[in-house]
Amino acid sequence: MIFGEFRCEEAEGVTLAHTLNLGAKTLKKGRVLGKDDIALLKQAGIERVTGARMGEGDLDENAGAAAIAALLVGPNTETRRPYTGRCNVHASARGVLRVDAARIDALNALDEAIAVGTLPDYALARPAQVLATVKIIPFAVTRELV
Template sequence: MRFGPVPLKDAEGAILAHSLQGASRKIAKGTVLNAKDIEDLAAAGHETLTVARLDPADMHEDAAAEALAHALVPDPAAQGIRISGAGTGRVNLYADRAGLVRLDRDKLEAVNAVDPMITVATVPDFHRADAGGMLATIKIISYGVPVDAIRRASDGAADAMRVLPPVFSSATLIETAVTEDTPPDKGRAAMAGRLHRMGLSLSERTVVPHREAELAEAIANAPGQLLLVLTGSATSDSHDVAPQALRSAGGTVTRFGMPVDPGNLLFLGTFHGKPVIGLPGCARSPALNGADWVLERVICGISVSARDIAAMGVGGLLKEIPTRPMPRRDAEG
C-alpha cells in the first residue's frame, strides 16, 4: 500500500485518508474517490489530498477483516458466534447464545504477531457471555494489508474461540436456617438471577435446619441436575456441617476453600454424578465473587479440579464490597 499526498487530479480511485469538506458535502475518510468527489473537492479549493492506494497484492481493509473473521469462526453455529458486517476495517464477533467463552491463546497471539496492522482484541478466557454480547473485534488498522499477511494470519486460526453452552437445565438451591425463622430470600434471588441468565430453572425453595442429618436428606432428595448449598452459618472447615452432610448423603467433597476473595469459603463436590457447590455467603449478593467462576464452568460442562481452583488466585482479588462486615483493610493488624 502506498500512502501520502498526491495532486488532486491524480487521486481518482484512491482512498481518502482524512475527511474533507467539499463544495456541496463532506467526504468521509475511507471513501474510494470517484470523478464526482474530485470535482466537488476541486470546487472547494483543494489541490492536494492525502490518500492510500492499494497495490495489486493488497486487500482492502473491509475484505481483510471479513476474511480473518471467517478464518477464526469457520463454523459460526457450532462455535456459538455471530459475525457482523465489515466497516472501516472492522468486524465484530458476538455471542449467539449464553455460555462461557473459551479462547485458544496461542492461536490468537499468532494472529496478532503476523502484522501490526492486523489486530484481534477479545474478552478474557472463561468470560461469561450473554446472547448478543460482544466477544471480539477484528480491526485492520491501515486501509489495506498484503493478501499474504491475511493468509498467514488465517492459517491455523480456525476455532480459536467458541462459546460453550450450558449442559444443565435445572438446579436446586438448598438453604439452611440457624433459627426457626425462614432466611430472607435475598440469596435465592441472587442465585436465581445467575442461573436464569444461563438458561437454568431453579426448583422450588428448600430450607432445612442447619444440621447435618436434615441437610443430607435434602441433598439426597434434591431434584435439580445441579445442587447448590447456601448455609445460614458460614462453612469454616472441610468437616463442617455442609461438607459432612454431603458425605453423609453418599457424596464426595473434592475441594474446600478457594484463593478468591470474596469467595474463600466455597466447597465443591459431587452426589451420584451431580455437581454440588457449597456457596460462600457472598453469593447472596449479585456482585461478582469466586462462586461465579466455579458455577459458570460447571454449568457449561467444564471439569473443575482442585488445581483449577488453586490457579484462580492469580487475579482472584475482586472488587471490595463496601457493606462487608469487616472490610479487608479493617482486618489489617
C-alpha cells in the same frame, strides 16, 4: 499500498486519509474517491489530497478484517458487517467463551497491521455480545497476510 499526497487529477480510487469538509458535502476519512468526488474537490479549489492507493495484492481494511474474523468464528458465534477496518465476532447464543490464546497471539504476531482482541477465556457470553474484534490498522493489508 502507496500512502501519500495525490494530485486531484490522479486521485480517483484513492482512499482518503482525512475527512474533508467541502461546505455542501463532507467526504469522510476512508472514502474511496470516485469521479464525482474529484469534481467536488476541484470545485472547492482543493488541488491535492492525502490518502492511500491500494496495490494489486492488497485487501482494503474491511475485507482484511472480515477475512481474519471469519477464522475466529466457531459454534454459536457470528461476524457482523465490517466497518472502518474493524470486524466483530458476536455470540449468537448464551454460553461460555473459550479462547485459544496461542491462536490469538499468533494472529497478533503476524504483522503490526493486524490487531485482535477478545474477552477473557471462560467469559460468560450473552446473545449479540461482542466476543472478539479484529482491527486492520492501515487502510489495506496484503492478501498474503490474511
